[in-house]
Amino acid sequence: MISNLINRKIFTLLKVQYSNMLEYRVEIALWAISGIIPFFMLNIWTNNNLNESINISETLLSRYFLCAFFVRQFSVVWVVFSFEEDSLMGKVSPYLIQPLNPFFRYFAQHLAEQITRFPFALIIAFFFFIFNPESIWIPNLGILLLSIVSTFLSFLIQFLIQSIVACLCFWTEKASSIERLLFIPTLFLSGLLAPVVSFPTYVKSWIYLTPFPYLIDFPANLLSGNETNIIGGLIMQILWIFILFPLFKKIWSEGTKKYTAMGS
Amino acid sequence: MSLRKYLKVYKKFLHTSLASELEYKTNILVDLITAILSLVGSIFLLSIFFQNSGYIGGWKFEQALIIQAIYTILNGITNTWFNPNLTEIVKHIREGTLDFVLLKPIDSQFFISLKKINPSGFLEIMLGFLLLFFCIRINQINLNLSFLTLSLITISCSICILYSLWFFISTTTIWFVKTWNAIEVLRSFLYIGRFPLSSFSFSLRIFFSVFIPIAFITTIPSEVFLGLSVFWKILLEIIVATIFLINSRKFWLFALKFYSSASS
Numbered sequence: 001m002i003s004n005l006i007n008r009k010i011f012t013l014l015k016v017q018y019s020n021m022l023e024y025r026v027e028i029a030l031w032a033i034s035g036i037i038p039f040f041m042l043n044i045w046t047n048n049n050l051n052e053s054i055n056i057s058e059t060l061l062s063r064y065f066l067c068a069f070f071v072r073q074f075s076v077v078w079v080v081f082s083f084e085e086d087s088l089m090g091k092v093s094p095y096l097i098q099p100l101n102p103f104f105r106y107f108a109q110h111l112a113e114q115i116t117r118f119p120f121a122l123i124i125a126f127f128f129f130i131f132n133p134e135s136i137w138i139p140n141l142g143i144l145l146l147s148i149v150s151t152f153l154s155f156l157i158q159f160l161i162q163s164i165v166a167c168l169c170f171w172t173e174k175a176s177s178i179e180r181l182l183f184i185p186t187l188f189l190s191g192l193l194a195p196v197v198s199f200p201t202y203v204k205s206w207i208y209l210t211p212f213p214y215l216i217d218f219p220a221n222l223l224s225g226n227e228t229n230i231i232g233g234l235i236m237q238i239l240w241i242f243i244l245f246p247l248f249k250k251i252w253s254e255g256t257k258k259y260t261a262m263g264s
Numbered sequence: 265m266s267l268r269k270y271l272k273v274y275k276k277f278l279h280t281s282l283a284s285e286l287e288y289k290t291n292i293l294v295d296l297i298t299a300i301l302s303l304v305g306s307i308f309l310l311s312i313f314f315q316n317s318g319y320i321g322g323w324k325f326e327q328a329l330i331i332q333a334i335y336t337i338l339n340g341i342t343n344t345w346f347n348p349n350l351t352e353i354v355k356h357i358r359e360g361t362l363d364f365v366l367l368k369p370i371d372s373q374f375f376i377s378l379k380k381i382n383p384s385g386f387l388e389i390m391l392g393f394l395l396l397f398f399c400i401r402i403n404q405i406n407l408n409l410s411f412l413t414l415s416l417i418t419i420s421c422s423i424c425i426l427y428s429l430w431f432f433i434s435t436t437t438i439w440f441v442k443t444w445n446a447i448e449v450l451r452s453f454l455y456i457g458r459f460p461l462s463s464f465s466f467s468l469r470i471f472f473s474v475f476i477p478i479a480f481i482t483t484i485p486s487e488v489f490l491g492l493s494v495f496w497k498i499l500l501e502i503i504v505a506t507i508f509l510i511n512s513r514k515f516w517l518f519a520l521k522f523y524s525s526a527s528s
Contacts, residue, residue: 030445034452040468044313044320047465053316177291181298188305194312203308 009100010108017105017112028113032120035072038065039128041193054198056226061195062135063224066128067147068192071219073121074114075155079106080179083166088173096256103163103252110159139223146230147223153237154215158186160244161211167248170255191217195226211240273370274378281348281381295384299391303336306458321463328460330399330486334419335458337392338426338481344385346427349377350434354444357437362523373516377431396489405489418485418498421505425481426454428508431516438519457482480504 021028042065045051051061083106086092095102129136139147165182168175187193189203189212196207196217207213214237221228286292310332314325323331353376356362365375400407433450437443453476461469461483473479480501487493 026440027445030449034445034448037452037455040456040464043465043468044459044463048313048317048320048463050313050317050320172290174288174291177294177298181294181301184298184301184305188308193309198312198315200312200315 010104013105013108014112017108018115021109021112021116025116028116029120031076032073032117032124035069035076036124038069038072038192041065045194054195056195056197059135060224060226062132063137064195064220064226066125066135067220067224068195068216069128070121070125070223071151071154071216072192073117074151075158075215077110077155077158077162079103079110079159080162080166080169080176082106082109083163084169084174084176087169092259096259101252106163107159110155114155137225139225143222143225146234147219150214150219150222150234150237153234153241154219157211157237157240157244158215160241160248164244164248164251167251167255170258185212186215189213190215191220195221197226208236211236214240270370270374277379278381281379282383285381285383292384292387296387299336299340299384299388303332303391303395306332306335310459321460323460323462326399326402327486327490329395330403330489331460331482332458333392333395333399334422334482334485334489335392336395337389337419338422338457340385340388340390340392341423342385342426342430343388344382345378346430347385348380348382350430351444351447352376352380353434354437357523366520366523372520373431373513377427400489403490405491411488411491414493414498415485415488418488418493418501421501422481422485424505425477425508428505428512429476431512435512435516435519438523454478454481460486477504477508 042062045061045065046058051058056064083092083102086095086102092102095105161182162179165175165179168178189196189207189210191213196204196213199207214233218228218233218237220226222230222233307329310325310328313320314328318324320328353362356365356376365372368375399405405411429450430447433443433446436446440446453472456464456472457478461472461479464472469479484493484497484501488498
């Protein structure tokens with residue numbers, strides 16, 4: 001009964017947000033284009049034959065960067081920016097009255113955006129294959145399903161981290177600058193710009209304990225057929241979700257107690 | 265006479281926006297850490313590229329650092345002036361407040377491009393200069409007058425090109441209303457400016473010097489620093505910068521003809 005109700009709520013939210021997102025197709029197409037940095041990085045790697053030094057063939061490396069692009073496309077999170085705007089504008093108050101955590105609303109927004117984004121990402125991949133026909137491959141169904149799961153887990157980790165940062169809005173008004181700070185290690189350590197295998201050993205020794213390599217490097221390696229520890233990676237992803245989720249619940253309940261609506 | 269008036273107005277702009285930004289002091293600290301981390305991150309990325317090869321596109325590591333320094337300075341300038349002001353255009357047009365700007369007895373482009381200032385970008389500019397001085401020492405560049413004037417000219421040309429690019433995209437808001445993501449696309453393309461142009465493949469090199477002149481923005485000034493630049497390249501950069509500036513002005517005046525305020 002209860003789960004049925006939750007399902008219906010989520011379904012309705014998704015439907016509303018999807019039609020909302022379809023209004024902004026051009027926006028989302030542009031956003032998809034802005035994610036093509038991995039391809040520029042690939043160009044530096046292959047054009048200077050840097051891939052030979054890390055023992056990855058050119059085809060595998062180009063598949064890696066294509067997958068990194070895909071994983072990034074479906075794990076982009078911007079909840080902190082939406083929440084900051086809503087809380088500055090005082091829009092959070094009506095959400096708080098509703099019998100549904102407002103973060104469900106943002107969650108549905110992100111999922112709807114990913115569905116809208118999917119065709120654009122496919123078009124970009126199509127162009128990538130035109131320029132790099134030798135890197136075309138078809139992953140087997142099991143790997144494909146696993147990498148979809150791990151991309152979703154990566155999205156969940158990032159969503160939780162950003163939601164925790166977003167809750168800081170209850171204390172300071174500009175939480176987005178903290179998010180921009182956290183984005184820097186995500187950018188450089190997640191494997192978006194260079195695969196984690198290429199990192200020097202003094203970084204590799206500790207990086208696998210942080211959540212970063214599981215955000216992009218692990219799902220991308222999985223999907224592109226590069227060597228990776230599948231079970232270990234999935235366990236670490238789930239572990240991080242189990243660490244972050246209670247933290248989010250705690251900070252949320254503390255924050256809502258602290259919350260004073262604008263103008264009160 | 266009118267120049268003095270504009271100077272006076274600009275002083276007032278500085279005063280008001282500094283006062284409002286300094287309200288968020290911790291924010292500035294967070295931004296400083298962000299700027300430092302982002303520089304460390306990109307040097308880290310560069311060191312990965314150089315870890316097994318001495319040259320990338322004919323540039324040594326110490327030489328490529330100069331590009332990083334110039335990029336950091338230009339990025340600081342973007343964050344101090346271009347980003348806060350030009351994202352404001354989007355707001356003006358969406359909320360219809362551009363009317364008030366147009367009614368003021370000063371030039372609208374001047375008002376819109378210089379109204380706001382974000383002091384945390386200064387720290388990034390300083391960081392860039394520190395790295396630049398360090399590079400001058402390790403590359404044993406001797407400073408003389410002709411070198412200083414040439415580098416000053418090329419860097420100011422880069423600033424002009426950068427400004428025009430930002431301004432072009434922000435101006436298109438008059439037709440498309442929401443262009444946040446177009447700005448994101450520009451940002452991700454500008455990211456290429458962190459690396460020497462010659463490290464990319466031929467087709468990308470053409471793309472980044474003809475369609476989006478990122479090549480001119482960082483590579484040519486860095487070549488001047490190393491004493492590698494040819495006279496025609498500097499001349500070309502001056503011509504490109506002039507064309508961009510003039511066209512940004514023309515484009516703004518052209519776009520204003522299509523502006524219909526929010527309720528009309």
